[in-house]
Amino acid sequence: MRRVLRGELCTGCGLCASVSGGSLRMDSTPPGYNRPVATGPVSRAAEAVIAGACPGAVVAPWPPGPATHPYWGPLRRVTAGHATDPAVRFEGSSGGAISALLIHALSSGLVDRVLHVAPDPKAPTRNRIAISRTAQEVIDRAGSRYTASSPLAEIDAALAEGGAMAFVGKPCDASALRQLAKTDPRVAAHIPLVISFFCGGIPSHDGVGRILKTMGAPAAEVTAFRYRGRGWPGTARAATADGRAFEMSYADSWGGHLSKEVQFRCKICPDAVGGVADIACADAWYGDDDGYPSFEEQEGRSLIVTRTAVGDRLLEAAIAAGSIAAEPLDPSEIDKMQPSQARRKRLVLSRIASLPFTLQPVPSMAGLKVFQAARRAGVGAALKNFVGTARRTVLGRRSRL
């Protein structure tokens, strides 16, 4: 874990704190990333579990399958669609697909609860772990939250409780959970469904601080905060107890502030597409004339990719029950919707290749088609990223990559 922290490879998933028996706790450390902090000695047994599952040390390989794309991972079914309930579609980040799938998983009895994240009522710009047992609770927790989250920080207790839960987390959280399952049989027994999303990276909490400042919202008085959703893409919105409201477009909040605060580990992420989840969702952006996604406000649309038989059955059942409307999509369309994801995956190899030269650790990334993706990168871009990563590492400015 020390090596992971020294190399800025911690994603903040929280798994280590949960399995440490109280010797580690998650804390927000400057500039606002969730990191483990030691409060006592970590046992050898816990250390072994952490070494095998921490996504800063090892990233879960994609399961072998007939259709595994070097950028987009294992593909069973690729669709674009949305929740048919207008309230779910509106509240959701994209088309409300994740929430609609969760609601269907609850109502069909596949799971008895959902473990995901929600706004922290005491600090509404931050995240906390939430357990949802009803459709309304799932809807209340819809929407992307672009700041640190540690959904695995209480996974040990959640597994001890038994039952059947759905887990929603970032791709690195899903990776940690799949790795944990290799040594802890309770994961397979009690988590029949793992849902993730395409992830551009976790910005520090300072990022939202900059948004509030630009909006003119007094941080100490903010009682509710949405990063987006309520429309597609929706706006960042802050509200205060005395009824004042502040707003910023998604293009400005993500493009102007949050994307500049993304932690280093995300810049070398070999699976930011939820390749080991049962289902991964994303924004099914429409490309503009230049081939770049348009953030013009419209009715929500999700990219929904099933990766396992479990995920495929759930999507099929949700469509049959009328909870989700979805059309098949040619996988080549994802390239147009997600150009930044494709670019980052092409450049992961050149970025990590520079790390040993500056004596930095590298997470294990076997089975994630990092080499195949790198073959699609131009020599110039690869070289620039190799040198740029080394230079910024030496200068201590890797967040500027």
Ligand SMILES: Cc1cc2nc3c(=O)[nH]c(=O)nc-3n(C[C@H](O)[C@H](O)[C@H](O)COP(=O)(O)OP(=O)(O)OC[C@H]3O[C@@H](n4cnc5c(N)ncnc54)[C@H](O)[C@@H]3O)c2cc1C
């Ligand atoms: C940090 C981050 C980066 C993202 N980057 C991209 C990207 O590059 N490209 C892209 O297409 N999509 C990205 N997304 C995903 C996208 O914003 C939508 O979440 C996705 O399309 C699903 O939308 P939905 O309407 O189906 O989900 P909803 O129905 O709104 O459900 C969202 C679910 O995600 C959970 N959640 C929200 N924030 C977090 C968080 N920080 N950590 C863990 N769980 C969370 C909620 O608890 C909820 O269950 C990102 C999301 C996040 C949180």
Ligand code: SF4
């Ligand atoms: S990535 Fe997760 S398991 Fe690894 S050190 Fe960070 S919080 Fe702990």
Ligand code: SF4
């Ligand atoms: S980009 Fe990768 S490491 Fe960063 S939060 Fe997303 S899944 Fe985790």
